[in-house]
Amino acid sequence: MIEVEVMGVRVDMPTNQPIVVLREREGDRYLPIWVGAAEATAIAYVQQGIEPPRPLTHDLMATLLTSLDHTLTVVRVDRLVEKVFFATLVIDGHEVSARPSDGIALALRVGCPVLVDPTVMDEAGIVIGPDEDDEVARFREFLDQVSAEDFDAEMDSGADPDPA
Numbered sequence: 001m002i003e004v005e006v007m008g009v010r011v012d013m014p015t016n017q018p019i020v021v022l023r024e025r026e027g028d029r030y031l032p033i034w035v036g037a038a039e040a041t042a043i044a045y046v047q048q049g050i051e052p053p054r055p056l057t058h059d060l061m062a063t064l065l066t067s068l069d070h071t072l073t074v075v076r077v078d079r080l081v082e083k084v085f086f087a088t089l090v091i092d093g094h095e096v097s098a099r100p101s102d103g104i105a106l107a108l109r110v111g112c113p114v115l116v117d118p119t120v121m122d123e124a125g126i127v128i129g130p131d132e133d134d135e136v137a138r139f140r141e142f143l144d145q146v147s148a149e150d151f152d153a154e155m156d157s158g159a160d161p162d163p164a
Contacts, residue, residue, distance in 0.1 A: 001076060001115035004031065006104055008047060009040045020104055022116065029125035031077070031116055033085050039101035046108040058102065062109040065091065072110050075103035078117045080124055
């Protein structure tokens with residue numbers, strides 16, 4: 001399994017859909033995963049240290065785990081089937097199927113690692129080459145400037161979240 005870092009969320013311009021971007025800790029590949037607006041907001045909130053006035057679903061899940069004395073030890077993005085990513089949460093040795101976006105939002109709250117199956121990374125990972133430095137700089141600038149509120153309008157529109 002490949003340990004990844006959650007780089008952040010962004011909006012894909014042609015589709016106006018949020019994407020969470022994962023990056024290999026020991027490599028140069030990135031894994032973009034299209035997610036729903038609510039999950040993008042949940043990920044962006046925790047990365048920016050924003051505490052909503054009431055707990056979001058992923059905050060509730062983290063609190064339930066802690067209150068019931070359970071530990072989420074790892075989130076694995078372990079399958080890609082017809083362009084849909086699948087994940088597994090490992091809680092006290094038990095495996096629970098999940099959408100990667102929910103697993104990532106929860107992992108960020110409890111501080112557990114996110115891993116990607118090598119076959120998934122081989123199939124969907126992208127390498128940003130040296131000639132793409134300007135694109136990387138623009139992307140990093142975007143990540144520095146995007147906030148969770150950027151996704152609120154989409155959440156309020158009632159748009160159905162992506163199955164990722």
